[in-house]
Structures are given as C-alpha cells and as structure tokens.
Amino acid sequence: VEALLPVYARVGPRFVAGEGCELVAEDGTRYLDFVAGIAVNALGYGHPAIRRAMIEALEWGLIHTSNLYRTEPGERLAEWLVERSFAASVFFSNSGGEANEGAFKLARRWARRPDGPHANPGKYEVVAFRGSFHGRLFATLAATDRAAYREPFEPLAPGIQIVPLNDASALDSAITPERTAAVIVEPVQGEGGVRAVAPEVLSDLRDRCDRAGAALIFDEVQCGLGRTGSLFAYEQTGVVPDMLTLAKPLAGGLPMGAILINESISAAIKSGDHATTFGGGPFVASVALAVLETLGQPEFLAAVRHKGERLGKLLRDLKAARPRVREVRGRGLMWGIELNEPVAPFVEAARNKNLLICSAGPTVIRLVPPLVITETELERGVGVLREVLA
Numbered sequence: 001v002e003a004l005l006p007v008y009a010r011v012g013p014r015f016v017a018g019e020g021c022e023l024v025a026e027d028g029t030r031y032l033d034f035v036a037g038i039a040v041n042a043l044g045y046g047h048p049a050i051r052r053a054m055i056e057a058l059e060w061g062l063i064h065t066s067n068l069y070r071t072e073p074g075e076r077l078a079e080w081l082v083e084r085s086f087a088a089s090v091f092f093s094n095s096g097g098e099a100n101e102g103a104f105k106l107a108r109r110w111a112r113r114p115d116g117p118h119a120n121p122g123k124y125e126v127v128a129f130r131g132s133f134h135g136r137l138f139a140t141l142a143a144t145d146r147a148a149y150r151e152p153f154e155p156l157a158p159g160i161q162i163v164p165l166n167d168a169s170a171l172d173s174a175i176t177p178e179r180t181a182a183v184i185v186e187p188v189q190g191e192g193g194v195r196a197v198a199p200e201v202l203s204d205l206r207d208r209c210d211r212a213g214a215a216l217i218f219d220e221v222q223c224g225l226g227r228t229g230s231l232f233a234y235e236q237t238g239v240v241p242d243m244l245t246l247a248k249p250l251a252g253g254l255p256m257g258a259i260l261i262n263e264s265i266s267a268a269i270k271s272g273d274h275a276t277t278f279g280g281g282p283f284v285a286s287v288a289l290a291v292l293e294t295l296g297q298p299e300f301l302a303a304v305r306h307k308g309e310r311l312g313k314l315l316r317d318l319k320a321a322r323p324r325v326r327e328v329r330g331r332g333l334m335w336g337i338e339l340n341e342p343v344a345p346f347v348e349a350a351r352n353k354n355l356l357i358c359s360a361g362p363t364v365i366r367l368v369p370p371l372v373i374t375e376t377e378l379e380r381g382v383g384v385l386r387e388v389l390a
C-alpha cells in the first residue's frame with residue numbers, strides 16, 4: 001500500500017481478528033502465531049483480563065491527563081514493579097527504544113553527579129555489545145550492532161561503543177572510571193539471534209561497573225516479563241542491574257515502555273531531567289496492570305517454564321531429525337533455531353502452512369509465541385517446522 005512509508009517489508013495476508021494464539025486473515029484462514037507481534041502479545045489475542053481492563057478504563061473516560069497531574073493507574077503500576085524488583089522508582093516511556101534512550105540519560109546524570117565519586121564531565125560513554133539490539137533512535141542505534149541499520153544514518157550519537165562480550169582486554173579499555181557512564185546488555189539477546197549471556201559474563205560486567213562507577217543497564221525489552229519463565233530475566237542470572245528497561249508485552253500491545261531504576265540513581269535525578277507527554281497515562285497503565293497481574297502469577301510463570309522445557313525438548317528432537325538445523329537454544333518461551341542457511345524461505349514456507357514465525361538475523365528462526373500457548377499448540381507448530389525444514 002503506497003500510502004504507508006515503505007520501511008517494512010510486510011508480507012502475507014491482511015489480518016482482521018485474533019483469538020487465543022491464532023490470527024485470522026481476511027479470507028478466514030487461521031494462523032498459529034509463534035511471533036506474537038514480536039514478543040508483545042504475551043497473553044495472546046482477546047484475553048479477558050485485557051478486555052476487561054480496557055472497557056473499565058474507557059468507562060472512566062480518562063485516556064490521558066499528561067504528567068502534570070496525578071492518576072492512580074500509573075502510580076499503582078510503578079508500585080507493582082518496585083515491589084517485585086530491585087527498583088526504587090520507575091519512569092514510563094512509550095517504547096523500548098525510548099526506555100533505553102532514557103536510561104542512558106539517567107546514567108549520565110547519576111554517574112557524574114557533583115557529589116558522587118566521579119564528578120567528571122567527560123564521564124558520559126555507553127558501552128554495548130556485539131549482537132546487541134537496543135532500538136532505532138540515534139543513541140540506541142549507536143548501541144545496536146547492525147551495520148545495515150546504522151550506516152545510512154551516521155553520524156550516530158557520540159560516545160557509544162560496541163565491544164565483544166568475551167574479550168577481557170577490550171572490556172578493560174572500554175569500561176573506565178573516567179569515561180564510562182553506562183553498560184547496556186540484553187541478558188538474552190533477541191534480534192542478535194536468541195543468545196543467553198552466561199551468568200559469569202554478566203557478573204563480570206557487574207564487577208566492572210561497580211569498579212568504574214558506571215550504571216549496569218539490563219535491556220529486558222524482549223526477554224523480560226515472563227518470557228524466559230521468571231518475571232524478569234535477571235532473576236535467573238544472580239546479577240542485579242542498576243536499571244532495567246521493559247516494553248513489548250508491558251501493556252498488552254498498547255505502546256508502553258518502562259525504566260526500572262535503583263535507589264542511588266533515583267536519588268540523583270531532579271524534577272525536569274526527563275519527560276514524555278504520553279508516558280504512563282491512565283489508559284495504558286490500567287491495561288499494563290491487568291497484564292502484569294496475570295503474567296506475574298507464580299502459577300503462570302511456572303507454566304511458562306514447564307512449556308519452555310517441553311518446547312526445548314521438541315526442538316532438540318527437531319535438530320536431531322533435520323540436518324539443516326545447526327543449533328537450537330533458548331529459555332522459557334524464547335527460542336532460536338540456527339540453520340546452516342538463510343531462514344527467509346522457511347519463514348515463508350511455514351506461513352504457507354499457516355504457522356507464523358520470524359527471524360532473528362539471517363540464519364536464525366525465532367520462536368516467541370504468546371505465553372498462554374498450550375502444549376498441544378507447541379506440538380502443532382513444531383510439527384509444521386519439521387515438515388518445512390525437511
């Protein structure tokens with residue numbers, strides 16, 4: 001459609017409805033959805049909790065007030081997140097990229113605070129890693145390791161470098177008390193091919209940030225909020241960040257992001273340091289509360305872990321049966337199937353058999369189904385993959 005800027009290579013049918021873990025096309029064909037709006041629709045389509053929250057919120061007539069005034073849903077949502085995490089405060093944004101961009105600002109403000117140990121104006125750098133994806137804005141793009149996304153738009157924000165994760169001497173020179181304000185890492189890299197970062201590596205980054213007076217930021221935009229079987233991915237790593245960013249599933253498909261901020265950084269931030277018109281408005285926040293109250297239930301998270309184990313088993317069997325599969329890896333309901341060849345034809349072949357999957361880089365199929373998926377649906381989907389990868 002020419003009226004849409006051609007930045008997306010949209011493919012396949014137009015969808016008109018959704019139900020559970022299926023999308024329905026104009027001609028009535030149903031597609032089993034292992035994409036979930038790119039790890040957004042954690043509760044699938046038409047979930048009663050989301051429906052109820054939206055209808056109630058609409059009945060108040062209060063969609064937006066601006067952050068000049070107080071409203072209850074955003075306050076309750078922030079309290080919910082603070083009670084269940086390391087955070088002392090929360091800032092709401094409208095996307096994952098904005099959450100990361102905001103975290104960089106807060107890190108700079110804190111790292112070189114006048115009463116802190118490194119009151120040096122040159123302490124503003126951000127360190128990110130090979131395989132990372134943090135967003136498409138100028139600073140988050142500078143922290144994103146994808147040449148094709150970056151090069152047409154250079155120069156990007158200065159002071160941001162990308163280094164290998166497992167290279168001690170590169171880390172020694174990149175993370176310094178004089179220059180580094182923040183280190184940002186996805187505990188499980190998403191776009192970079194579904195790769196969990198080893199807990200020892202995260203723990204090493206924690207030590208380096210402590211020594212350098214830099215903020216350790218975990219980008220859990222994709223791997224957070226139940227995706228890997230715990231509310232936050234960091235809970236499974238033994239490492240606690242200084243800030244953590246969220247978005248994708250947070251408000252059930254409405255645009256919303258969040259920065260979870262520890263006490264020390266919260267204390268360094270002043271009124272006016274950061275802002276956004278829409279962030280944390282009463283409508284989105286009401287829906288987010290309904291999402292979190294559903295996926296934050298211990299039984300819900302246990303079910304994600306259980307189904308994740310089942311999916312892992314199905315995928316290991318798939319690998320054993322299909323030589324074009326080089327590796328399968330994942331955690332909870334976030335899995336990558338690395339092939340020995342480009343995945344694009346298989347993504348299309350799966351769609352032709354009514355299964356939606358997406359890629360994470362040229363040779364990795366990414367599976368991020370709704371967290372409410374059933375074991376039967378997982379089996380059905382992997383059955384299709386088996387046919388397609390034959």
Ligand SMILES: Cc1ncc(COP(=O)(O)O)c(C=O)c1O
Nearest residue numbers: 095096097133134135190221222
């Ligand atoms: C880990 C991670 N961070 C940040 C982003 C950017 O989020 P958004 O597209 O909402 O700006 C994404 C999006 O895919 C992501 O996967």
